[in-house]
Amino acid sequence: MPEGHTIHRLALDYGAHFTGRATQVTSPQGKFSDAAELLNGSELTRTEAHGKHLFLGFRDADWIHIHLGLFGKVTFGPAPVPPPTDTVRLRLANDTSYVDLRGPTTCALITDTEKQAIHDRLGPDPLRPPQDTDPGAAYRRISRSRTTIAALLMDQKVIAGVGNVYRAEVLFRHGIDPYRAGKDLTPAEWDAIWTDLVGLMREGVRTNRIDTVRPEHTPEAMGRPPRVDDHGGEVYVYRRANRPCHICGGEIRTADLAARNLFWCPNCQKP
DNA sequence: ATCCGATGTCAAT
C-alpha cells in the first residue's frame, strides 16, 4: 500500500475520525504501551504527512511518528471496537470509530525538534503545499548526480513520497530510460516529471490507489484484452513484466535495481 | 501446511 499518496490519505482520514476529541490510545501488541499510556485520553490536535512519514499530533507538542515500511497496514472501522488481535501496534478509539496500525517500521513518540529533524532530511514532497516545497532543490541534486534517475526518484532525500510504482510509471509516461544518469535529465524533463507527479499523486490521495494510464491508452481504448493487474490500479508497466506494453505492444521488462524490482518498456523508454 | 513476495528503509559489510 504505502507510497506517499497513501500516507497523505491516512493523515486526512486519521484527522477526520479522531481530531478534536479525547482519544483512547492503546497498544494491544505491547510494543508501544508506555507511550500509549502517556497519551491515552488526550486530544488528537492535528495530523500531517511528509513523504512516507505520518505524524499524529497530540496536545501541544507530542507527536506519534509512523512509518509503514513495506508491510505496515492501517484499518479504520466503526464503533464498537472489536477485540484487538495481537499484532495491533497502535489503536485509537472514540465513541464512533477505531483505527488499528499493524506492522509499521516505526511507531514512536517524538518531540517537535525530532519531528523537524525528519522534515530536514526529506526532499520536497509533491503532495505538500507549494510554499513548503521546492522542486528545484530536487533538480539540483539530480542534475549533479551520476546515479540513475530510477534510483534518484526512490531516494527520499531527493524527493519524498515516490515509491516503486510511481517511479516506474512516471518514467514510462515521460519516455525516460530508467538507467539514464540524473545529470543527463534536462530542466524541462524534470519540470514535466514533477508536475505529473503532483497530478498523479493528488489523484492517488483522492482515490486511495495508483492509476496512471491515460484514457486513450486503456486496454479498451486500444482494442486489447482487459487488464488483469492485481494491485488495485491501472498502470503501464508496474508488475507487468513480459506482458505487452499498452502503447507499443512490445514486452515490458523487469530488472533488479537497488534491491527493488524495476519495470520499463525498452521500446518506449529508449536510452 | 508452507512458501514467497510486497507500493520500504537502515545498518553492516
Next chain:
DNA sequence: TTGACCTCGGATC
C-alpha cells in the same frame, strides 16, 4: 550488496 525487520495474502504443495 546483503540481511534484518515488520505482517499477511496468494500461490503452491
